[in-house]
Amino acid sequence: MATSSRVENDSAPNILPTAKRRSRAWRRFTKNKLSLIGAVFVVIVVLTAIFAREVAPYNPLQANFLETYQGPTWQHLLGTDSLGRDMLSRIIYSLRNACIVGFGAEIVELTIGLMLGATAGYLGGFADTILMRVVDVVYGFPTFLFAIILVVMMGHTILAILVAVSATSWVGMARIVRSQVMQVRQSPYIESARAMGASTWQTVIRYVLPNSMGPVLVAVTFGIPANMMIEAALSVVGLGIQPPTPDLGELILVGQSAVLSYSYLLIWPALLFALTLLSFSFVGDGLRNVFDTKSDR
Amino acid sequence: MALVEIHNLRVRFETDEATIYAVNGIDLMVEPGQSIGIVGESGSGKSVSVTSIPRLLPRTARVEGSVYFNGKDMMRATASELQAIRGHQIGMIFQNPHAYLNPTRTIGKQLMEPLLFHHLAGVKRARAMGMEMLDRVGIVNPKARFDNYPFEFSGGMLQRVLIAMALITGPKLVIADEPTTALDVTVQAQILRLLKEMQRELGMSMIFVTHDLAVASQVSDVIYVMYGGIVVERLPAKQLIRVHRHPYLSGLLASLPRVDEPVGRLPFIPGLPVNTRQPLSGCPFYARCQWHLDQCQSAPPLTLVERDHEAACWLADERRVANGQPS
């Protein structure tokens, strides 16, 4: 009975040559076409965010009182808002904010999570107990309220939002790294590396971390859109980046107030944001197929 | 008529990355009341072979050949026909009792299931029968133990429960898939004795799968030795030590440690087990065999060397002479 699962023992370190491993990973990733489409869309969004200045047709802050509430036209592909500002440009700049916070906060989370998680997972004992207690406390945190409080206290700048978003979410990353490191640490090949005289930090950096990277990478891919969601949610309640700087949450808030007369103001930001978040999810799912053998069945 | 008749059974598993050729054409026959031992190392296809009798292999398995149980063509049986046979006429005992019991259901509830699934008894009677069965397999205080959960039992006790569960419907055949491998040696002996007793008492047939030659010869009448997904030798258990023919079996027997000899280097069979990712061609033991010939590139058929004794080796006859073994 167990023959089928005994066949492929993926918990063992990868012994396949790198090239073969890569092609297999690519095959698994592209098995679901949505992952590929998602990846393409993510790349487009990120490039648009980076080159917002070049891509956006108008200055997002430029009001034009002669052209307020215009539906989609050739001049303004997605129309204009109550002040005659170009919606497409505002959305592009909003995505830029979302990307800065999404990626920026993820880098912060990853750094803290890797350091604390690896330490706790590898050393175990007291260090581990402390980390797990911190995790317990943060799980009791009203996280979104906490983010709001932080932003209010630090001022509504993009840096404040970045800090507020990463302040509690690093915990999840630390937990994943910890459990991965614990798993890898107990495997025989780490023991043999230690038996051959590798020091603690050598084993962590050379063997343990690279072999725990799969689930971490998946968590990162899901973490970025999660950060974007919090960032936009802060401006949905009016406490994120302050107007006139465009932000997805603010576009939604404003669009909703005018929804009965000008629903296009609401549809486009919501749709593009939803697509961005979905794309990240598809990529994350593809990566999960690459790394997670459990879903292979 | 034989109770179980397997002819040219082939099983392969198809996954995204590879095809595993687990069983490469075996014949097997079990008479009513007979006890069969199947011996082989892990990966030899012994578990897969017996699991295909009640058709319990996972969906990824591709099964070919014919399997008859009690005259019924199991390969063509419908799902509900199979369901009616499983647990009623065929009882199964597995290797690791902890894994094969639902951790969140009491022993008693799971023990009654074969009776309830097949409408052989009402809950009240099933309960009584369950307790009686627990008593018979040697569980002390069955009344109290009935409502315990699996984690409250030791491995040996749990294996007794699994035996009770397999036998509670009085099946015609019991398939024991390495039932003692996960247990302590002393417990192992108790379980073997219990199984043998129950088999005789209930007059049923048994297929006993193990990697342990000694265990197989204790509980079975006929022994099938499997290697690389085929049967390489079939012989009466009593003759095991005296007249084996296949070099693999000779190697296995030679590598058994003995207490009555001075301790030296244990002999072993050099080489690696068969790669099951390729279809079998020729003798599976070819690469590890010290006597191999060019002829062995084509598969030797299982041929009768004497009464009730078959071996799949081109040298089955000659080697007996060469080794100077008595016939």
Place this chain on the structure above:
Amino acid sequence: MAQFIARRFLYMILAFVVISLVTYFLMKAAPGSFLAMNVGVNGASFGADQFQVSPQVMQSIINHYHLNAPWYVQWWGFVKGFVTLHMGTSFEYPNTPTLQLIEETFPVSLSLALISIAVGLAVAIPFGIIAAVRANSWVDSTTMFAAMTGTAIPSYIIAVFLILIFGVWTHLFPILGYQGAQYYVLPVLSLAIPMIGASSRYLRNSLIENLHSEYVTAIFARGGTLKDAVFGNALRNSLLPLITTIGPLLAGLMMGTVFIEEMFGLPGMGHIFVNAAGRRDYPLIMDSAMLYAVVIMIMNLLVDIIYGVLDPRIRRSGRMG
């Protein structure tokens, strides 16, 4: 079991202390915070000028919030007031005691979260089962695609689409305010849909894993049908871990109510908190942060206790995990 609960309760108290301390210091560190005012040097009249209130009012504020005392007295003042339900009034709502404010608005938020989770589970469980039993069929892939879409998109975006579909294009449900049950429909759906996605996916994967496990093979070997395997055994074993996800889910939903209330104009606690935060109403921020923390922790504890009672391995041995 009792020991487990007692230990968890101790952690809860510890977590509460940490959370209240962190919130307190954040507020004190904020630029222009009244908590950081040096009353001893400048006196009540300075504060009165700064906050544009009469010196008498300022004096009572100083007394009430122990502005003359060291930080731990101030902090303890907040915590004691919260624990003994003597929270006084806040800056933004001087005429309504904070306790009354909570009593009026918090039930809206809590019921929103609880109804959402009930609706969510009621939908997620059957879909998860169907997807798992028909694994890899079109039913499965459709359900899982919908689940993934729902999970990936936050409730406020779901809310946008619901508003457009049901409020603007078909006028089936009201999209603003609160005057009856139909005003709950869209907010509840907005919160429930992402949760349905996450839960049905979780249940499906867990059920499939169970159905592939050895004990289910053993059930088939005993002559059980797929129905016996699912409903007699595997479903229970998959619902058990699903229970453990409800704690974090509820916490997430409680947070979700904050912006959902804002979008649909519901008079809940989240709305009050957002107002308090926007206007720097420190006492109200402090009290509502502590309230949400306590509620989230109590829910987590309840969920763990329920899990412990339902899982015989924990019930009988008294150990968790």
